Amino acid sequence: MVRNTVLFFLSLFLIACSSTPSLTAIFQPQQTSVVTPADIPVGGSDGTVVKGDFWDTTPLDGDLIIIGGAGQYMKRQDGINAALQDAARKAAFYDSVGGSIQETERVGSGIFDYVNKVDTQLNPVEADLLPIIESFQFDPEQDVLEVDWSIFVRVRYPHSIPLAVKRIHVSRDARPDWVLSPPGEINGYPAAVGFANPREKVHNTYIASYEGAIFAIISTTGIQVRGDTSTYGDNQSIFSSFGMDEIGTSMSKGTLKGFYVLDTWLDPETKGVYTLAIAREAAAQ
Amino acid sequence: VKKSWFLIVAVVAAVLAVGCASSTPAAAPAAEPAPVVQDDVPDFVLNPPNNEDVIYGIGSAQLSNSQLAMRTAEARARRSLAQTLRVSVQGMLIDYTESAGVGDDLTNTQFVQDVGRQLTDANLIGSKVVKRQQTKDKTWWVLMALSAKDAKNVVDSVISEQQKANARYAEYKANEAVNKMDQYLNQAKPEVDNNSN
Numbered sequence: 001m002v003r004n005t006v007l008f009f010l011s012l013f014l015i016a017c018s019s020t021p022s023l024t025a026i027f028q029p030q031q032t033s034v035v036t037p038a039d040i041p042v043g044g045s046d047g048t049v050v051k052g053d054f055w056d057t058t059p060l061d062g063d064l065i066i067i068g069g070a071g072q073y074m075k076r077q078d079g080i081n082a083a084l085q086d087a088a089r090k091a092a093f094y095d096s097v098g099g100s101i102q103e104t105e106r107v108g109s110g111i112f113d114y115v116n117k118v119d120t121q122l123n124p125v126e127a128d129l130l131p132i133i134e135s136f137q138f139d140p141e142q143d144v145l146e147v148d149w150s151i152f153v154r155v156r157y158p159h160s161i162p163l164a165v166k167r168i169h170v171s172r173d174a175r176p177d178w179v180l181s182p183p184g185e186i187n188g189y190p191a192a193v194g195f196a197n198p199r200e201k202v203h204n205t206y207i208a209s210y211e212g213a214i215f216a217i218i219s220t221t222g223i224q225v226r227g228d229t230s231t232y233g234d235n236q237s238i239f240s241s242f243g244m245d246e247i248g249t250s251m252s253k254g255t256l257k258g259f260y261v262l263d264t265w266l267d268p269e270t271k272g273v274y275t276l277a278i279a280r281e282a283a284a285q
Numbered sequence: 286v287k288k289s290w291f292l293i294v295a296v297v298a299a300v301l302a303v304g305c306a307s308s309t310p311a312a313a314p315a316a317e318p319a320p321v322v323q324d325d326v327p328d329f330v331l332n333p334p335n336n337e338d339v340i341y342g343i344g345s346a347q348l349s350n351s352q353l354a355m356r357t358a359e360a361r362a363r364r365s366l367a368q369t370l371r372v373s374v375q376g377m378l379i380d381y382t383e384s385a386g387v388g389d390d391l392t393n394t395q396f397v398q399d400v401g402r403q404l405t406d407a408n409l410i411g412s413k414v415v416k417r418q419q420t421k422d423k424t425w426w427v428l429m430a431l432s433a434k435d436a437k438n439v440v441d442s443v444i445s446e447q448q449k450a451n452a453r454y455a456e457y458k459a460n461e462a463v464n465k466m467d468q469y470l471n472q473a474k475p476e477v478d479n480n481s482n
Contacts, residue, residue, distance in 0.1 A: 103360045116348065118356055184413040184430075192414070197352040212352070219359075220413055225367040227405035234398040250360050272351060284410070 054176070055264040062162035063137070064260060066090050069152045069203030079151040080144060083203075087136065088129040090210070091157050093259050098123040098285070100253040101215045107246045120215055132157075150203035163260055163280065165189070176265055179274045184220075186262070189278040192216035198271035205273045210261060213277035218254035222284030225250045257281040327418040329428045338433045342366030342412075347424040355425045359414060362429035367407040370439050375402040408442065411435035 057065040068087025073079040099122040106115040137156035145152040165187050182193040194212025199205045226249045233242040258280025265274045333341055344362030348354040379398040386392050409431060416428040431439075 103356060105357060105360065116353060116357055118353065180418055181416050182414050184415070195352060195355055197350060208352075216414075220411060222408055222410040223363060223412065224408050225360075225363050225405065227364045227368065227403070229401075229403040231401040232399070234396065248360060248364050250363055270351065 057261050057263065059163050059165060059260075060156065062158070064091070064094060064157040064159050064163070065154065066157050067152055067154050067206075067261075067264070069150055069206050071201055071203060072146065072149050072151050076146075076151075079146075080140065080153060083144075083151050083153040084133050084136065084138070084155070085129060086207070087153055087155050087157075088132040089125050090261075091132045091136075091159075092125045092127040092129065093214070093256075094157075094159065095127065096255060096257055097214055097259050098253075098255040099214055099218055100251070100285075101218065102251045103249065105246075105248045107244070109243045109245070120211070122211060122214065148202045150201050152203065152206075161258065161280070163189070163258060163278070165260075165262060165278065175267070176263065176276075178263070178276050179265060179267075182216075182276075186278050189258075189280060190217055190220060190282045191262075191276065191278045192220060194275040194277065196273050198273075202271075205271070206264065206275075209264070209273040209275040210277075213261065213275040214256065214259060215252075217256055217259070217277065217279050217282050218284075219250075219252045221252070221254040221282045223250050223252040253285040255283050255285060325420045327416070327420070327426045327428075329416050329418075330426055333428070340366060340369055340431045340433065340436050341415075342369065342429045342431075343427070344429065345424050345426045347422060351419070351423065351425065354423070355417065355419075355427070358417070358425040358427040359429065362414075362427045363409060363412055364405060366412060366429055366431050367405045367409060368403075370436060371405060371407045371443050373404045375404075376400070407439050409435075409439060 055067055057067060059065060066087045068083040068085070068090065070079055070082030070086055073082065099120065101121075102119045104115065104117045107113065135158065137158070138153060143154040145154075178193060183191050185191050192213055194209045194214070194216050196205050196208035196212055199208060227246070228248075229244070229246045231242075231244045234240065256279040259277060260279070261275055261277045263276040265276075266272075267274070330343055330345075333343065342362040342365035344358040344360065344365055346354045346357035346361060348357060377398075377400045379396070381394075381396040381398075383394040384391065385394075412429055412431045412435070414427055415430045418426050420426065
């Protein structure tokens with residue numbers, strides 16, 4: 001009887017002192033298998049080839065250079081068509097794009113008392129995309145890149161209102177300076193950098209980064225910033241308490257004309273995508 | 286038998302307590318926690334730029350989603366800028382001390398309550414990210430800039446809003462005074478008997 005009791009407590013002791021499995025081990029981030037885009041033939045017309053990490057889209061001879069992306073389809077041509085549609089949507093954004101962004105952050109005293117919410121909205125494209133696609137200069141042999149279940153196309157888009165922007169990069173061997181030091185303006189145009197962390201499909205990362213650049217420029221046109229911080233503390237003879245509640249909101253709404261992407265860079269380490277863009281005109285609403 | 290039962294339980298409880306105790310030697314002096322030094326904090330945080338023509342705000346955020354972290358750091362930097370330009374602070378401190386009773390029955394009661402509130406509201410036009418950096422611990426740091434010219438516009442708009450608010454208040458008080466005067470005049474007016482004729 002006594003022996004059984006000792007064994008029972010010994011087993012209890014062993015169970016109590018055994019270490020619990022580490023949560024960090026359970027939530028180890030999975031290695032993504034996003035492949036860095038290989039060389040993409042940029043400028044099928046002028047024959048230049050640029051390293052895939054950089055997608056230089058500086059206008060060529062007054063024509064806009066636009067990259068469209070889509071997921072891969074069963075038929076290659078369907079994927080190309082979807083990517084061309086994305087390029088046409090971006091071409092329509094060159095005429096005008098409007099959107100709004102609202103960020104809310106609430107911090108409280110409780111351990112789970114944290115809310116961070118970002119709402120972004122882009123106005124839908126009203127233009128007919130078919131004539132835009134028909135006006136593209138596009139070589140299916142040279143201007144298509146298939147990578148990691150995504151398909152990208154590069155098109156030349158002649159436009160009556162060209163942008164006077166010069167090529168701004170020299171070195172292609174390192175991270176461009178504009179990633180960490182975004183220029184406020186380039187050649188007199190308002191400029192900003194969009195960023196997106198890796199999505200499941202690489203083309204979605206590029207699209208999110210592209211849209212991030214739109215919101216980044218809109219935010220410079222005017223942003224209503226509000227902050228409300230409340231603190232409470234009391235100290236009685238035995239008990240004391242302290243509390244803090246902070247709510248911060250920022251709202252911005254605007255319209256861009258001549259929104260255009262100059263360069264896109266994929267960080268080989270994090271697989272995040274940065275997009276450098278300018279706008280001919282930027283106005284708050 | 287009861288005694289041996291009690292003895293066994295006491296011994297096992299003691300073993301449990303000792304076995305699960307921290308392995309830190311009891312004699313070790315309680316050392317001060319070493320300060321955490323982040324050697325890769327961006328230079329613009331440690332040595333913010335000093336430019337008379339520009340106002341800067343710094344924000345940082347560490348979240349599992351790096352895109353959200355960057356946006357949050359930017360939003361915090363903008364709030365920091367807005368606080369530089371316009372902040373309204375409200376505070377209330379209650380300090381209550383009471384002593385009651387005599388001799389051994391003396392009781393002291395002390396109660397301190399401190400409530401504070403800080404409000405910021407500004408429309409920033411022209412605020413721009415000039416530098417950003419992600420440190421090893423995945424924290425995004427952002428340096429936001431607003432030119433002195435744009436900052437002046439914000440302050441001017443705040444003053445203009447305040448002047449408008451003052452004007453509205455003055456108008457409200459004037460209307461209130463007129464209404465009161467009408468009220469008094471109506472009360473003082475002698476009643477006219479329509480049937481007197």
